[in-house]
Amino acid sequence: MMKKLALLLCLVASPALADFAPPITDPLTKAACGECHMAFQPAFLPARSWDKMMANLADHFGDNATLAPDKAAHIRKVLAESAADGPQGGRMGHKILSRLRADETPLRITETAAFLRKHRLPESEWKRPDVVTKSNCVACHKTAEKGIYEDD
Amino acid sequence: MSPRVEFTLLRLWHAALAGGFVVAYVTADEDTYAMHVFSGYWVLCALTLRLALALIGSSSGPLRLPRPKFTWAKPGRNPLFAWMAALLLPALALGALTGVIADGVPVAEDLHEAIAEAGLWLVIAHGLIIAWIFQGRRIREFLTGAAALLAVGLISLPAWAADPAIAAAYGKEAGETLSAARGEALYLSKNTASADFASCSTCHTPDPRAAGRHAKTGRVIEPMAASANAKRFTDAAKVEERFTRDCQTVLGRACTAREKGDYLTFLMMK
Numbered sequence: 001m002m003k004k005l006a007l008l009l010c011l012v013a014s015p016a017l018a019d020f021a022p023p024i025t026d027p028l029t030k031a032a033c034g035e036c037h038m039a040f041q042p043a044f045l046p047a048r049s050w051d052k053m054m055a056n057l058a059d060h061f062g063d064n065a066t067l068a069p070d071k072a073a074h075i076r077k078v079l080a081e082s083a084a085d086g087p088q089g090g091r092m093g094h095k096i097l098s099r100l101r102a103d104e105t106p107l108r109i110t111e112t113a114a115f116l117r118k119h120r121l122p123e124s125e126w127k128r129p130d131v132v133t134k135s136n137c138v139a140c141h142k143t144a145e146k147g148i149y150e151d152d
Numbered sequence: 153m154s155p156r157v158e159f160t161l162l163r164l165w166h167a168a169l170a171g172g173f174v175v176a177y178v179t180a181d182e183d184t185y186a187m188h189v190f191s192g193y194w195v196l197c198a199l200t201l202r203l204a205l206a207l208i209g210s211s212s213g214p215l216r217l218p219r220p221k222f223t224w225a226k227p228g229r230n231p232l233f234a235w236m237a238a239l240l241l242p243a244l245a246l247g248a249l250t251g252v253i254a255d256g257v258p259v260a261e262d263l264h265e266a267i268a269e270a271g272l273w274l275v276i277a278h279g280l281i282i283a284w285i286f287q288g289r290r291i292r293e294f295l296t297g298a299a300a301l302l303a304v305g306l307i308s309l310p311a312w313a314a315d316p317a318i319a320a321a322y323g324k325e326a327g328e329t330l331s332a333a334r335g336e337a338l339y340l341s342k343n344t345a346s347a348d349f350a351s352c353s354t355c356h357t358p359d360p361r362a363a364g365r366h367a368k369t370g371r372v373i374e375p376m377a378a379s380a381n382a383k384r385f386t387d388a389a390k391v392e393e394r395f396t397r398d399c400q401t402v403l404g405r406a407c408t409a410r411e412k413g414d415y416l417t418f419l420m421m422k
């Protein structure tokens with residue numbers, strides 16, 4: 001009976017992997033990206049997008065996010081590794097890529113076709129005071145930091 | 153076939169099906185896709201086998217798949233068994249079949265995921281019902297024991313402390329005595345360089361001991377004051393990085409060494 005229950009608990013505890021994107025594990029990258037916003041999972045954008053973003057941190061969506069050059073280079077490498085088209089992009093990367101045109105280099109995850117397809121929500125949801133902006137994943141997806149977007 | 157043999161067959165079959173489902177569920181990620189496909193077909197085979205077993209089972213034995221009823225003809229089996237089979241078997245079959253389809257037609261992926269997810273909840277409900285039917289009292293004992301375990305234990309946190317040497321270094325660079333009052337004035341000052349970030353207090357709130365919120369991203373920001381956040385001002389490089397960015401953002405210019413020293417003095421004393 002204990003074994004049965006243990007198995008059951010394992011099942012409940014195992015993350016639902018369908019809407020999963022592997023989170024950043026590199027400590028430097030996690031700290032640098034996660035300082036002002038959630039450290040978005042790299043699989044949500046292709047490597048060309050991350051490259052473009054890392055090349056212009058002084059104007060990071062209107063904010064100055066400058067990093068020491070050696071730090072930035074390291075982070076760029078980490079991001080490319082797990083980017084949608086990187087070797088660690090996983091299934092989420094595959095989904096993002098499949099809806100992306102080859103000539104597209106999106107900088108905002110919230111403007112990718114894959115994101116839009118899953119977020120056809122009434123305007124009132126986006127206007128909720130705790131949401132602030134579409135990129136505030138954790139406002140609705142409580143486990144977004146861990147890469148789990150199952151809930152809403 | 154004797155009921156004993158039938159029960160053994162049923163248990164073996166159940167283990168094969170449950171095992172297949174669990175493996176399929178946890179290998180749903182892309183990097184274990186081959187295993188996922190294999191276990192999916194395994195589940196499909198197990199379900200087909202179940203229909204075959206129902207045909208060879210005796211008419212009143214456990215391998216039969218009876219039509220579910222709302223009435224309980226005691227001393228017969230609990231009608232919940234038939235209901236669970238009637239729900240679970242088609243649900244898992246649907247999950248497996250849509251999986252086969254999704255393997256070739258990616259559009260069917262979402263449907264497959266939704267059915268598999270629903271299937272998991274059916275399995276959990278199934279497990280709970282079975283556990284309750286057979287082991288109700290022991291479950292209640294187990295749950296109270298688990299609750300007691302959860303109530304135990306505190307995690308010790310690493311000790312951090314703001315480093316006054318970081319402020320002192322800026323003071324030395326400026327060649328002036330630092331002032332917490334000037335630091336506070338800078339913290340609260342309203343500026344015009346940025347429409348989004350008029351002041352430090354825009355995100356960090358007027359009280360640096362309170363948690364703030366990034367005005368654009370909505371990200372929660374831990375308190376600025378050293379008294380409220382032991383991790384603040386422990387790393388000189390980090391401090392300088394923040395000054396480089398945020399002075400430019402909020403003031404539209406770099407901060408002087410004196411300003412940085414004042415600012416840190418204020419927040420370390422606060």
